[in-house]
Amino acid sequence: MSDALTLEKTDLKLGFVALLDCTPLVVAREKGFFKKHGLNVILSKESSWASIRDKVSFGLFDAAHMLAPMPLAATLGLNGNPTPMMTALSLSQNGTAITLSQELYMALSNKISDWDDSEQVGQQFKELIQQSGRKPVIATVYPYSNHHYQLRFWLNQNNINTEEDVQLVAVPPTKMLDNLSTGLIDGYCVGEPWNSLALVQQIGGLVSTGHKIWGSHMEKVLGVTQQWADEHPNTHRALITAIHEACLWAEEPSNQAEILKLLALPPYLDQAAEQLSKFTPPYSMEQHFSGENVNCPDPDHGLFLIDQMRKCGQIGKQEFDQDEIVHNVYRKDLYQNWIGA
CATH class of the missing domain: 3.40.190.10 (Periplasmic binding protein-like II)
Structure with a gap:
């Protein structure tokens, strides 16, 4: 043509x-x-x-x-x-997902019987935040991104205040793994392969996907x-x-x-x-x-x-x-x- x-x-x-x-x-x-x-x-x-x-x-x-x-x-x-x-x-x-640090993921795993139950996952994450006494730092790739909106959507859906309960920061996709492994952030919402690689390298766990949050x-x-x-x-x-x-x-x-x-x-x-x-x-x-x-x-x-x-x-x-x-x-x-x- x-x-x-x-x-x-x-x-x-x-x-x-x-x-x-x-x-x-x-x-x-x-x-x-x-x-x-x-x-x-x-x-x-x-x-x-x-x-x-x-x-x-x-x-x-x-x-x-x-x-x-x-x-x-x-x-x-x-x-x-x-x-x-x-x-x-x-x-x-x-193609996006929410990944938490291995420490947070394992703490959640002890409380969650069904990872497909998003309400249970969100409720237990909120309780974990309250018990920890600190705001987990969660990264997205850019303020004007599906990742940013999906993360906020998921947090708000589970009664987690995006201003008071967590700290949201912006990190380039290729820097997510390093920041997670060194403890600079406690989790992120990013596109692939950076969620799967956190699992491969055993430095994080997957808690939800963009498709589960928003559909297609x-x-x-x-x-x-x-x-x-x-x-x-x-x-x-x-x-x-x-x-x-x-x-x-x-x-x-x-x-x-x-x-x-x-x-x-x-x-x-x-x-x-x-x-x-x-x-x-x-x-x-x-x-x-x-x-x-x-x-x-x-x-x-x-x-x-x-x-x-x-x-x-x-x-x-x-x-x-x-x-x-x-x-x-x-x-x-x-x-x-x-x-x-």
Whole structure:
């Protein structure tokens, strides 16, 4: 399809963070989907989401692997000057979890008979906090992330006050394990593989997953600025088409072993991916790269995210047209035009 397009730009630089859900970008590069659509793409590994945000905003990256709320937060100016951003492709669905330190997890294990009973888990965690006499420090990856909202949602659901009972901090995904193992934090909500690796290395235990908390939800997206999209419509379409084909490839069960080999290459997850080849987490993360309602950006989820932002106090009294904002950010129309319903 993109062969018939005159691409405004063919040499692109895309940012990503070392997580399993960067898989579509890695696959698109290593399996030749970018080249198939006339694109020469460099992938740049970044340590933090703030770096991703800034480099896309300032035009240092053409596009990037982003947390689903990031284009919305940037457009609203919640993390600095407003920078209109958008996404025409969801890269993944689900894939997050809440992990506690081994010490906390073992203390909870002595009190919990059924880990699938989220009410029991939450109640016992609250009691454990009260007995300890201190606030556990729990990290999320970025203030404007599903992780942050899911953790707060789970805590509030279990009557744990996010201001008085715990201390919430932000830590880059790749720093979570080190911070947990050294005791700087007592737990975290993060994407894979950083939950599974805590179990593999026996420094933490899994207490819930994002899917169990929220059900199926848009997790990562391909984000671009509105200006870049306006200036490069054909390139944008070719980029979305190439990565969508990579998403389809990545979802095939027969390709899972090769995906881990690709992710284990030094430019990507390196040794972190190698440790996953013989490990299955105790709870399914329900992470998907393709399938029904996986890749189409969902404006309704955008409205849900605005509600979470308001509940967290991230959006003050500012007035804006919510429907207009979410439809400008989560471009379901472009996805349907370029990929199909």
